Amino acid sequence: MQKTGDRLNVGLSSPSDGADPTAAYVHIPFCRRRCYYCDFPVSIVGDRPPLARQTGSDTGFGAIAAYLDPLCQEIAHTPGDRPLTSIFFGGGTPSLLEPGQVQQILTALDQQFGIAAGAEISIEMDPDTVDLAKARGYQAVGINRVSLGAQAFQLDVLQACGRTHTPADIDRAIDSLRQAGFTNISLDLISGLPHQTPETWEESLQRAIALAPTHLSIYDLIVEPQTAFSRWYQPGESPLPSDQVTADLYRLAQQRLTAAGFEHYEISNYAQLGYRCQHNGVYWRNQPYYGFGMGAASYIHQQRYTRPRTRAAYFDWVKNLPNRPGPLDVPIDPIQDTFLETVMLGLRLAEGLEFKAMADVFGLGLVQHLWQLLTTYTDTGWIEWAPVLESEHHSHQDKGHPPSPRVRLSDPEGFLFSNVVLSDIFQALGDDPVETPCRERMESAV
Ligand code: SF4
Known part of the structure; x- marks a missing residue:
């Protein structure tokens, strides 16, 4: 973990600021199942044992292996002359990657840009996708920060969301990570879930605090169109908490977490001293960053870009990269203001x-x-x-x-x-x- 103090200078990157990014986001668009609230463009790889090794097939878990070459090719075709100070593996469920696959991507990044000493290297992780061997493997290849998607500590709430893990998986994952030597662990929780009450939310907060993470992200559920939740539920109506209860859950989190010593440094994020997320700070400061992988967005030289959102279109796009005048394509709206x-x-x-x-x-x-x-x-x-x-x-x-x-x-x-x-x-x-x-x-x- 790069502990650079707790200062975040708020986003005043000037429109004339043309420096290359020093932050990289790597998108891993695979999940075992689709959660009922999720509308992200992800490929579902199925419920085979999560820690099994991938096959050579290009479906199921084999699709993950087939994604890595195009991803690394994209990295190799992206110019930049500053070493990376933060790397974030997000998804999807990046912890479906084997440590060797993470290493392959990190090597590509290092060869292209260099990775600065002490860089923050984070991975998002689902609790049932890690054991001690895998945690040790991640540690060995250079991951030094884990963002664990706990979301809730009640089995019925997790099941109502279509999550694949149980509360016991959260404890086991933390245990494996600590044994492997991870000291910088963030937990994600979601408020406003079906069947959640102030009492169960209090329980989730207390169990999260008891696990002594260095960082917590607290998100409020949004019922997005095209999700199972949008077919089943109306926002603010049972079994979802009312707007008033949801607001109270936000206040309760703020009270409990600040009382437990966390600093509420961003609207949805809390950190122990010295453990703010450096990578997300780049977004909040409106500073440039690379994005790699299917559907990922970049912000480079004051321009925002996004990549194709299906695997086939992304693979095609990567194949044509050497023939394009610039390394990136499909610009979305540049910053108007x-x-x-x-x-x-x-x-x-x-x-x-x-x-x-x-x-x-x-x-x-x-x-x-x-x-x-x-x-x-x-x-x-x-x-x-x-x-x-x-x-x-x-x-x-x-x-x-x-x-x-x-x-x-x-x-x-x-x-x-x-x-x-x-x-x-x-x-x-x-x-x-x-x-x-x-x-x-x-x-x-x-
Ligand atoms: S694990 Fe995350 S990205 Fe995957 S389906 Fe669930 S919410 Fe969506």
């Missing part, structure tokens, strides 16, 4: 937005307009001044001027109503619809 992105991402963070730095990048007019909008929330208590950080104070003293004010959403009420605040800001300052962070897609929770 970095300012709005910066506001949306910055307000996710406990450190909030620093107005002077924003004015330097985006101009005083826009920042004044934002300020006027935010002051309309003064009476609600959702907006507050953020304290100047010790490190910030010193750095500004060095520059001979005082630090400028920071504004943030209050915790928990401001975070809870962030969708209201951000919708107003987007309506006033831009045309794009806002994807509300409080009810974000559970991209990191799988």
Whole structure:
């Protein structure tokens, strides 16, 4: 784990910032079964014993092996001249990979970009896809952070979601990881699941705390169209908790986790001192990153790109990479307004937005307009001044001027109503619809 302190400077990458990324996301789009709330583009490999070795077939678990060559070819065709300081294997269920397969991808990344000493290298893991041998294997190839998708600690809740693991699997996975030497383990929990109550949520929080993770991500369920949940349930109606109960679950998590010593540093994330997720910090700071693999998105030189979302189309796209003028293709909308992105991402963070730095990048007019909008929330208590950080104070003293004010959403009420605040800001300052962070897609929770 790269412990670089707990400072996250909020996203002010200038539109002229052309540096190559130092963060890489690697997408592994395979799962054993589809969870009932999930609409991600994943290939289902079936329920064969999760720790069995893959065959040479290109279906089932063999499909995972067939994916690696195109993935590594894509990496080899992507230019970049800065060593990576964070790598994140996400999915899907990346822990379906054997350690040797992870090593193959890490070697490709190292050969192309270099991997910096102390880089944070994370993998998302489902609790029933790891045993001690596999955990040791991951440790040996350089993984140093695990994000474990616990989601809940009640068997009936897990089964109602179509999850393949049990609460006992969570304990076993943590035990194996610790025995293998992992010290940086994050747990994901989801609130708002069917049959969840304040009592079972309290139980999940307490069991998670008892496992002493270094980090916790708490996501609120979204019932997405095209999922089994959307056919079965209406948001806010039984067996899903009501909106009022869901809000109470958010408050309960904030109370219990901060009382247990976790810092609520981002709207959905809590960390022990020194264990904020460095990789996700890149997204929240609006800094560049590579994305590799089917459907993955990149943000390079102020342009966002995405890749084909089916395996066949992705394999075709990789085959043609050498003939293309650039290494990447299928650009999605370039940033129309970095300012709005910066506001949306910055307000996710406990450190909030620093107005002077924003004015330097985006101009005083826009920042004044934002300020006027935010002051309309003064009476609600959702907006507050953020304290100047010790490190910030010193750095500004060095520059001979005082630090400028920071504004943030209050915790928990401001975070809870962030969708209201951000919708107003987007309506006033831009045309794009806002994807509300409080009810974000559970991209990191799988
Ligand atoms: S929620 Fe996660 S584990 Fe479940 S199907 Fe979706 S990507 Fe796979």
